[in-house]
Amino acid sequence: MSLWTYANPTRFMSTTRPLVPALGAIAAVFLVVGLVWGFFFTPDDYRQGATVKIIYLHVPSALMAINAWLMMLVASLIWLVRRHHVSALAARAAAPVGVTMTLIALVTGAVWGQPMWGTWWAWDPRLTSFLILFLFYLGYMALWEAIEDPDTAADLTSVLCLVGSVFAVLSRYAVNFWNQGLHQGASLSLDAEENVADVFYYPLLVSIAGFAALFVALVLLRTRTEIRARRLHALRLRERMADA
Amino acid sequence: MKGLKKKRRIQVIAVAAVALIASTALIGYAMRDGINFFRSPSQIADTPPAPSEVFRIGGLVEEGSLARGQGETITFRVTDGAASVPVAYAGALPDLFAEGQGMVGTGRLVDGQFMASEILAKHDESYMPKEVIDILKEQGVYVTPDAEVSMN
Numbered sequence: 001m002s003l004w005t006y007a008n009p010t011r012f013m014s015t016t017r018p019l020v021p022a023l024g025a026i027a028a029v030f031l032v033v034g035l036v037w038g039f040f041f042t043p044d045d046y047r048q049g050a051t052v053k054i055i056y057l058h059v060p061s062a063l064m065a066i067n068a069w070l071m072m073l074v075a076s077l078i079w080l081v082r083r084h085h086v087s088a089l090a091a092r093a094a095a096p097v098g099v100t101m102t103l104i105a106l107v108t109g110a111v112w113g114q115p116m117w118g119t120w121w122a123w124d125p126r127l128t129s130f131l132i133l134f135l136f137y138l139g140y141m142a143l144w145e146a147i148e149d150p151d152t153a154a155d156l157t158s159v160l161c162l163v164g165s166v167f168a169v170l171s172r173y174a175v176n177f178w179n180q181g182l183h184q185g186a187s188l189s190l191d192a193e194e195n196v197a198d199v200f201y202y203p204l205l206v207s208i209a210g211f212a213a214l215f216v217a218l219v220l221l222r223t224r225t226e227i228r229a230r231r232l233h234a235l236r237l238r239e240r241m242a243d244a
Numbered sequence: 245m246k247g248l249k250k251k252r253r254i255q256v257i258a259v260a261a262v263a264l265i266a267s268t269a270l271i272g273y274a275m276r277d278g279i280n281f282f283r284s285p286s287q288i289a290d291t292p293p294a295p296s297e298v299f300r301i302g303g304l305v306e307e308g309s310l311a312r313g314q315g316e317t318i319t320f321r322v323t324d325g326a327a328s329v330p331v332a333y334a335g336a337l338p339d340l341f342a343e344g345q346g347m348v349g350t351g352r353l354v355d356g357q358f359m360a361s362e363i364l365a366k367h368d369e370s371y372m373p374k375e376v377i378d379i380l381k382e383q384g385v386y387v388t389p390d391a392e393v394s395m396n
Contacts, residue, residue: 116338197376
């Protein structure tokens with residue numbers, strides 16, 4: 001049995017039906033545990049004081065904002081090459097979730113930046129490419145709405161997604177390419193030495209897991225909605241044909 | 245994409261991806277001075293900007309150089325280990341501003357001194373609980389983690 005059997009809409013619907021509530025429950029548990037632990041049961045940072053607690057929202061949302069775009073890129077490429085409609089609809093479904101994550105990361109970042117850096121916003125390479133990513137999300141969603149024919153819309157949005165990936169990748173790695181920026185480098189990485197004390201690190205991991213589960217649950221839910229909307233559209237067309 | 249065969253679609257995507265990566269790399273390389281947020285003290289020592297040019301300088305606040313001058317003006321030196329530039333500033337400082345920590349200032353270079361109109365603090369990526377640091381300080385074990393330059 002290959003992975004592509006899930007590209008069949010009927011198969012996709014029956015497989016994901018139990019997954020949505022399960023993932024939703026997992027996301028709720030991880031988010032509540034991670035955020036309550038992070039907000040109320042962690043000490044203040046030695047330099048940032050209580051402002052450090054923004055990390056439990058900022059890092060997971062920024063992480064998922066970029067990952068969502070990369071997921072859309074993979075789904076778009078699958079659509080372009082293999083023409084599976086479920087894949088194109090999954091990319092479409094992920095965009096509003098991704099843009100929300102981006103907005104959360106931008107707002108929490110500004111709230112942290114004002115007391116810590118001394119400014120809400122700076123035209124730092126990482127911040128700027130993240131803002132451009134936000135605009136790409138808006139453009140991507142607008143393009144889906146603007147084109148009547150679903151296959152053409154899927155083609156053109158896929159190309160837009162490919163171009164936007166530049167900024168998704170840049171906003172993650174800008175600090176490595178242009179090392180004279182204001183935003184700090186990655187606090188979390190698998191190979192670098194530990195920068196974040198364990199007492200902040202573990203609730204952060206729980207929170208990241210919660211955001212990730214929430215993202216997957218919402219994307220599956222929205223993809224199911226998109227598939228149903230398309231079926232409804234097909235039924236309406238058939239009805240109109242029968243009447244004529 | 246619609247009329248193309250699968251093999252040709254893959255070819256188109258591959259060519260588009262290569263073109264995209266190449267153009268991003270070229271633009272990023274050509275505009276690196278514009279994309280970089282600040283200049284380092286060494287860069288300023290090598291090519292001193294004109295007094296009329298407004299630019300940003302970034303580096304660590306040199307240990308022992310911070311002086312509260314007359315009135316509201318404060319002076320300190322900003323260093324990247326190789327070169328250091330004196331800075332004068334009148335205004336409010338962000339919470340994280342301290343000796344041995346990173347900063348980014350906007351202003352002009354007048355007679356070898358940087359006249360800052362805005363000072364931002366740069367945060368390194370280390371997170372430590374306050375209590376731990378207090379205990380370490382009491383025991384005298386704690387040294388400022390920025391002793392080695394970490395301006396990434």
